[in-house]
Amino acid sequence: FDTYELTADLDACALSIVVIGASGDLARRKVFPALYSLYDGRRLPEHTTFLGYSLTKFTDEEFRDFVFNAIKGKTERSEGSQQRFLDRCFYRGGEPASKRSFKELDNFLGEEEIGHTAANRIFYFAIPPTAFVEISRCVGSSCKSQTGWNRIVVEKPFGHDAQSSSQLSRSIAEVFPEKNVYRIDHYLGKEMVQNLMVLRFANLIFEPIWNRSNIANVQIIFKEDIGVDGRGAYFDQYGIICDIFQNHLLQMVALIAMEPPVRQEAEEIRNEKVKVLRCIKPLALEDIVIGQYKADRQHQKAGYTDDPTVPKDSLTPTFAAAVLHINNRRWDGVPFLIKCGKGLDERKVEIRLTFNEVPGNMFGRQVLPNELVVRIQPNESVYFRIMNKVPGFEMTVQDSILDLSYKTVYKDDIPDAYERLLLDVALGNQMLFIRGDELEAAWNILTPVLNHIRREKIKPEKYPFGSRGPPAADYLVARYNAKWNEEDQ
Amino acid sequence: FDTYELTADLDACALSIVVIGASGDLARRKVFPALYSLYDGRRLPEHTTFLGYSLTKFTDEEFRDFVFNAIKGKTERSEGSQQRFLDRCFYRGGEPASKRSFKELDNFLGEEEIGHTAANRIFYFAIPPTAFVEISRCVGSSCKSQTGWNRIVVEKPFGHDAQSSSQLSRSIAEVFPEKNVYRIDHYLGKEMVQNLMVLRFANLIFEPIWNRSNIANVQIIFKEDIGVDGRGAYFDQYGIICDIFQNHLLQMVALIAMEPPVRQEAEEIRNEKVKVLRCIKPLALEDIVIGQYKADRQHQKAGYTDDPTVPKDSLTPTFAAAVLHINNRRWDGVPFLIKCGKGLDERKVEIRLTFNEVPGNMFGRQVLPNELVVRIQPNESVYFRIMNKVPGFEMTVQDSILDLSYKTVYKDDIPDAYERLLLDVALGNQMLFIRGDELEAAWNILTPVLNHIRREKIKPEKYPFGSRGPPAADYLVARYNAKWNEEDQ
């Protein structure tokens, strides 16, 4: 993938992008802004058809208003591109999916594709997994292009355990072969996450220290400072483990921990991610802490079960902390400390590698272990915490920062994750999408403990909104001689 | 050495600091300002006696004027401290050194020491080595304190080859045991040079990459943008190899290359420096390039032999570039590229570790080797050159800087090297001074090639003032598959 310009191949064929669930939140917040931005940047063909479908009844005009709300205020790199984009937006829908209704979509697309020898179609499933099976069958039987490729984009959650995920996979596979399935985890589209591979494999200095001889623990921390805020109905079905841990966090674990791939190609990289996920022992119950936020002390923020969209007696965790063990040469004995939660004290996503104490340390207790921090959000950055001599007569040693502030150095727009990923779908690059066996390996890590929690109705520990989460998360990592490093910068 | 405050031990005894060569350039520029600063900071006893001696005829008042010129403009941390310092400055001299004249010094000091049960004396030799032998004998026979310690501070150049250095050492040893000899290399007093030990040994992350498996070459570059400017008479006797290479540069080599010491103590650290210097093969003639600056193309800057204080036919090198080989487990096969010169294009002292290319590199030619740079002068700093993904759709990789800018982080005054070292002499801490066997090991590296150059009257290659030095220096390192990295930041 040498170029991300609009390729001749792509431009030569008709392109249709069908957004299933077009009136939903995800479509409005992420999908259409990203599609517009690509269109505005002339990375999609001029005549691309953007077709919305959902249960909502919309005319094309009403739909264009909806889309306009989603994109207004975005810059136009080429004049009039917003209008041109809206002109290419269409809507069909308003009734449950059926062979018949999808045949109509097909007919509509067919007309837009006239004049091209081949037609390619992307089906973006911005819908809950419960609706996947039915709709993918409809697409399969009635709406696939016969003259070009058909690709499907699906969003997490990919089921709620290994079994349900595998069922989903099988029903998708009936319609789309693996090479046309694009499972999105938008964290993989983030610049700093992509940079992980560059940092690790384009720099000599990291490999010799990236292992159990030098690393005391790896921490992956994903904190949100907001609650469910109306998304409770959806969230309560899945909980933090399926919503965040199973996808974003395990993906980051895989990128941090994987072996170097043969080369920088989709299949090779995904092979390595699968490999390392398979090396992770299924999470044990004693290695996880679950929590659920309650109202804060001042009662200014409501608790999780106070949310009207959430059952009062819900046991769904909004917080999880866990310790993963990777059973291979590189990582045996290095705990991977995972923490994710809603309603916490800050919004932050970062990866921290804490190095061992200096063996034979001759400077005494003032020496702190080195750390490598990859901040993904907010303020993307990479920095090393190292020890320096403090200028002065005494031999005083202090920790300082060897810093690369991404935003400062790279002042140009960092592309949005969705934009990047949707372009990859159009170009057929699966590198940043989750392969079926990868998904399966990820579920195998979490399914036993998920089953256990559900079967035994294990109660999450309550923590006040706006706090660091339940103290049990601290005791958990203390057992591994570690502590959460959250304080600096 | 837990504290650099004035110790009770030091304060309890009389202290006299005798500066031999007190009317000279070094005394004025470095020694007295440093002594004043220590005195002002109350790190020396109130009643310390600063006694000047030289061939110049001075009254105490004339000498105080001379000293005042050296210190005026410096801040007074305690009010009136400049005057109090000047009041403690005295002068005796004006005639050649003899037993008799030093007996007089002794008598004078004796009077100032009255009222103390013990008297300590520091003899600072700010004079050319040709005068050392005679004066140290005079000190020995007539001027040592009988009731406290006597310490001698000597300045480079320590002779002009192994033999002359060893003669000097022996004649000093007749008067002062090794534990009272303080051979000054003021580069060892620089903060960033001291920081080398902290960086290497208080951080886990450096040790695994600090070796032949990971480092392609080490560069130590010492560039001055001025010529000899009137110091020609002195300089021409020694040349750049004895003046800079043998001391400052080999000291930096030792600190970069040495093994971890047993602990952070003077003898242990000096043991390690000796050890690694002994591992260096004597420099071979084919591994050195010598140069001499000539007038620049615009004839605005005079050439070396244009200087009135320099013989017209002088073959003295003002530039040297060399490749050293360290024959031990850590460094076998890693060339140490040394470059020093006057009349060059910039003023800069830095140490650069160039790492190997990434094995199995999957990102192609855009990947540059990592570098660790320790800038000693100007703008002390430490930084890593690493490769990052450039934000954007393409997988473009670019080098960036993981930076610790010393001056920015540490805004307080960085103490002057001389100040630090003179305080160490008073406190009896030899850590930053060169031990006799260390000096010997350093000379053993350079003496054979120095003899060769002198015997065969090898001509230095001319280079224009203000240039990068002779091109032969580039060809030299090219033989080791290296190039000088001088361009960045």
Add this chain to the structure above:
Amino acid sequence: FDTYELTADLDACALSIVVIGASGDLARRKVFPALYSLYDGRRLPEHTTFLGYSLTKFTDEEFRDFVFNAIKGKTERSEGSQQRFLDRCFYRGGEPASKRSFKELDNFLGEEEIGHTAANRIFYFAIPPTAFVEISRCVGSSCKSQTGWNRIVVEKPFGHDAQSSSQLSRSIAEVFPEKNVYRIDHYLGKEMVQNLMVLRFANLIFEPIWNRSNIANVQIIFKEDIGVDGRGAYFDQYGIICDIFQNHLLQMVALIAMEPPVRQEAEEIRNEKVKVLRCIKPLALEDIVIGQYKADRQHQKAGYTDDPTVPKDSLTPTFAAAVLHINNRRWDGVPFLIKCGKGLDERKVEIRLTFNEVPGNMFGRQVLPNELVVRIQPNESVYFRIMNKVPGFEMTVQDSILDLSYKTVYKDDIPDAYERLLLDVALGNQMLFIRGDELEAAWNILTPVLNHIRREKIKPEKYPFGSRGPPAADYLVARYNAKWNEEDQ
């Protein structure tokens, strides 16, 4: 695979083993003796049907005589087992493969399978690849069991280049899914080859030295002291590169060079072998030497083209030496030196890891690099060549052997490779068989150079029968600062 006893699963179903090409050399020398040995050891069901098929006309009795010749003299662990085995041997054949003739086989097998609810069938293709396609179609259409599994065993050569191999793979895939295809490379059945994985991954001491920082080169040497001796017709079609290098040698390269698998399972191990094969750069013409043996100087041994079964003007190589480069973190810069040939000075197969010279060596020229030798044939053994002090007053250093002689330590019968592999087929363990993508990766390394050699009709260098091969093989490795280590023990 915890046990290699006859499993209840296997014993519960009818088992038929159909040997296609039953009257051939391979069937007689390897397949039937191995089948008998398994049968004799009660590792196959008592009622297993051994059915021969080939173009030869045989009655069952004539075929049993043929089989008896193959197994006579082998020990009987249970009395009368030879006779019982022969009683279970049957033959059908004598005419070209056709749907009809295979339907007859099916009928015959069906009768033997009566009384079992399920029937499993193994089809052993002991025939040249030219016949594969036709016969596998016949099996597919007319002879597969409908009530159990059907497995196919195929022998190298797997085509003569990437294209032909891929064609073969596709036609087999039409009939047998990958999980039922067993591509045999009998070297993988050898004890010492299997031991490679144990040595590497069950011992801590090898991993830290098993890499480019410590290994100067890896040599894989495969020497035969005989010529083609009547197999010329077959051999001349393929040559040494397809016959030996592409399979046995690349398999050994993969086992030596691969990364640790996730766990000791067929798919995981084959994943790693594919991975490392994909890291190998396609062999360049300048990195290969080909040779062909001629008559020896005494004319006691005929040359290759003197063989009546070989065309007089044949350019087929009977010898190849090559240097492979593996482009990954572990091996970048370490040449893999491959040598294989017929008509050489000895019969030997071994793998040698030559380590680097000792950096900072303090013992001088008497120190030779360490070596790790894995001898596969003859006299299986593993040994380290290390330096020791020779007892005596002088500090004389000499190389000695840290030895594990396999045969001495393990006196029991080492099982024959074919026996082991055939049992694996029956038990469904694909660990020691070559997967399709693995085969493809191996061909990708050799196909470009093979095409080049064939297209340009490059002449092999002649070497006398019984010699070390052409001197060009020595010059080839000398370019990589290496020499063949063939002399010791």
Add this chain to the structure above:
Amino acid sequence: FDTYELTADLDACALSIVVIGASGDLARRKVFPALYSLYDGRRLPEHTTFLGYSLTKFTDEEFRDFVFNAIKGKTERSEGSQQRFLDRCFYRGGEPASKRSFKELDNFLGEEEIGHTAANRIFYFAIPPTAFVEISRCVGSSCKSQTGWNRIVVEKPFGHDAQSSSQLSRSIAEVFPEKNVYRIDHYLGKEMVQNLMVLRFANLIFEPIWNRSNIANVQIIFKEDIGVDGRGAYFDQYGIICDIFQNHLLQMVALIAMEPPVRQEAEEIRNEKVKVLRCIKPLALEDIVIGQYKADRQHQKAGYTDDPTVPKDSLTPTFAAAVLHINNRRWDGVPFLIKCGKGLDERKVEIRLTFNEVPGNMFGRQVLPNELVVRIQPNESVYFRIMNKVPGFEMTVQDSILDLSYKTVYKDDIPDAYERLLLDVALGNQMLFIRGDELEAAWNILTPVLNHIRREKIKPEKYPFGSRGPPAADYLVARYNAKWNEEDQ
């Protein structure tokens, strides 16, 4: 030291070897046999004078009988060499050491030295340390050669703690400068001990695994199966810690643990031994177990305090087990487990490096950690314990031995340690002798705990003669997650 033949230098001067304590056990068992063997091998000058001195009254003839008893039965490499050797043996003594008596020795030696321009003398102190001071003064005032070198050989124990050792060192230093003092630890003369340096530094494969990342613990085990047997009077003054641990065992620790020296020279090697000894933390009381043997259960062997030469209430330990900690980069966290004792179950001296468990082990519990064993006594050998696949269908893994049996490989006589060391004294090679600062560093490790034991009269744990020693030694190492590996081969 390129040659151990008789050098021209040595042969040109008169050589006298004065054995002080000539009638004692050590002289008879070790010193004279070694001197004879050197003389017989023509490594000493023909006219060497062997002069005995002790309190015993002997004529020359009686002394020659005594010496003859010591050497009879030894082979004569040159005919009549025993007689020639005896002819050069003389005796003076029979009264306490005094200036006068040593003046007599001097006169006698002077006569034997007539005809040589220079005379060299070796004084071998085969006497208890209590007599050292007096006799070394006599030698100093009355018996030193004025025309050649004078060397002193002293035997352990070098005092009983840091203070007494330092006193001894100072009184010897008054007479002999350090470069003429040869402190013998005959373990350093053993072939396998010398081989340690070769193994470690002439083989690439050991360095990468010789560190805390790979080694779980180091064991140094010194077991004797005999008791004090009449040497009780001497032994009871010192105990096992001063008699064995402080010298033999700490020397082995130093050789195992030291960093590579600059080169293979006496001072460089001794620098490294001092360095590593200084990195060892003083032994803590909780890290040592002391024991004393009692009669065995069958009462066939007497207990320590049953020995008539031992006080009934003696608390002197005959056994010690201890854990040492080396605080440097290489060894931080690796316990060095030391065990020495008399009256144990076997006679064995060996060093064992136990490696860590295989990280990410894929073969399960059958995998044992690797071990490197250096057997010093009996049957000198070096071997690796590694895991192999057991031939057979199953993947069974078992430990085997990669062996170098010294005696088998090197069939020639391995020279006796004393012979080697005495020749080194004559040739002036101090490499295998303990330097003063080394001795001091060794005492600093043990003195605090020795003082503690003596002050508090800590009782040794009793163990039966012929047992493995007190169980507390097992519990001690269990605290470090280790066990003694004593059982194999």
